Amino acid sequence: MIDRPLSTLLSLLLMTLGVGIISLLLQINHHIEQQMENNIRGIDMVVGAKGSPLQLILSSVYHIDAPTGNILLSEAEQLRKNPLVDYGIPLSFGDSYRGYRIVGTNDSYANLYNASLAEGKLWSATLEVTVGASAAQNLGLKIGDTFTGAHGLAEGGETHEDHIYKVVGIFNPANSVIDQLILTATESVWSVHDHEEEHSTPEDHEHGDEPKHEHDHEDEHHSDHDEPSEENKDRQITTMLVKFKSPMGMVRLPRMVNENTNMQAAVPVYEIQRLFNLLGVGVNAMQAIAIAIMIVSGLSVFLSLYRALRDRQYEMALMRTYGATRWKLAWLIVQEGLLLTSFGFIFGMVLSRIGIFVLSMITEANYHYTFSGWTWLTQEWWLLATALVVGLLASLIPAIRVFHINISQKLAHA
């Protein structure tokens, strides 16, 4: 093998690519599903402003999209009192600190994700915040630190200079979306924005060309302006996460909300299913490509072994004269094929892990999502089996040819 570096390298490279891509896809799929399921736990329905249900789920459960708008707290509260509802957690967001979302809620949100405190305490007063593990680490926030929130969800928004948040606690990693959030009381969000309306609404209108979520945010202010006198009664929140008492709720409540209120209800399980179906096409295409690469790699291993055998037939004949049986020689060739594919597999695994690492850094920077862990998936055992079968098949024909070498002829004409 070493005497033929180029064809060996090609086989190895193809195998590495095939295995690497498949493994990467498997890992990404696994991580996304895990993340999705982790974050969906305990949430049967999300209620928010009318708009795209998928957007509603993405923004309020996963915190990766802009919110659809705001809803009236009173209306949400009414829903919460419905006998079919176990609990409802209000969320208010729209501001961020250096790209990390500031979410106004109550302590049941932390309980939902079993988030425990690493140090300090939960927020109790207005403008006190408790910070998720990753957010705290990446922002370098410690207890007692203060910061000002920025308008909008992207970095570099206009800051609310008058309202200074104070860190009072930091969560342990909960392996869910809460790690990426800065939690505070719903009242904090209200107080920041009540204040802002009085002072800076005119400025807001200058940001007409800013991204969509800014518009959403502005809508909120517009509506506030429309009913300034009712401000206190008609407090707003962004969404409410709802858990039903019984499966009956699943049947009746989403429809009820969508038909009878100004709010929209979305069921995370359905929406995520839909999302996966949409993504599935891409994933399937990638998988098909990766499988094709693996087949080509198998062919390449086959060709390289086959050609190698032609060059070495006399060596094989020679070994026969020294007492090697045909089975021994066939096994030698099969070993070579297996060795090649095994190395391809190992390199592929390394490649996929590097890929995940890079991807993790990118998503961390862009979405504050990390792919954690170096888990070994059961599907990857199958991948190993497939790789070995490819190696075996590719070396089978050359191995069989060993049986038909005419020793005498090869030696006489070598």
Added chain:
Amino acid sequence: MLSTQSLIFAYDQENTFSFPDISLEDGEDLLILGPSGIGKTTLLHLLAGLLLPDTGQVELMGTVLHKLPTRQLDKFRGAHIGLVFQRPHFIRSLSLQENLALVQYLAGKKQDRNRGREILRSLDIEDKRHKRPHSLSQGEQQRATIAMAVLNNPQLILADEPTASLDDENCKNVVTLLKDQAKATGAQLVIITHDKRLKAHFKNCITL
């Protein structure tokens, strides 16, 4: 003890060879002389069981070669027959020492490095053992082939034109080496050649 009876081998209708019977007692050496194209290599391959005769048989130490199944024939050959080829053959990617170890391994013997070194020493190429065989000089390669042939203490050493490309001096050396090695391992030596210079060195001689 080596004996053949009425050996006939045909590649096709025009190329049919029949060979005189050979009968060799223990401790006897044999020179088989004949011009090119008369089937010398064919005879050697028949004696080694690399080719199976159309009629007749080769018997070595009471075993009739062509009656063995392929697997056992391979093993028998590895254990009892040492071959010295006209042109040296090695596994290219292995060093001389590794080639020797491979020969031991293939014959199903223990990989005894000392035995290999001993033989290389007796052939005066011990210091070349880490080199690739193809980087050796022709004379050294010739000696390395002899080392590979006698390594497993065969009962029969078959040499095909071992002296064809050598001058008188080296011709004599190689014959002496082969005879010494055969004596040292208690093997019978059969040389097949067209080289008439060898005639002086052997009592038994068959001309094809």
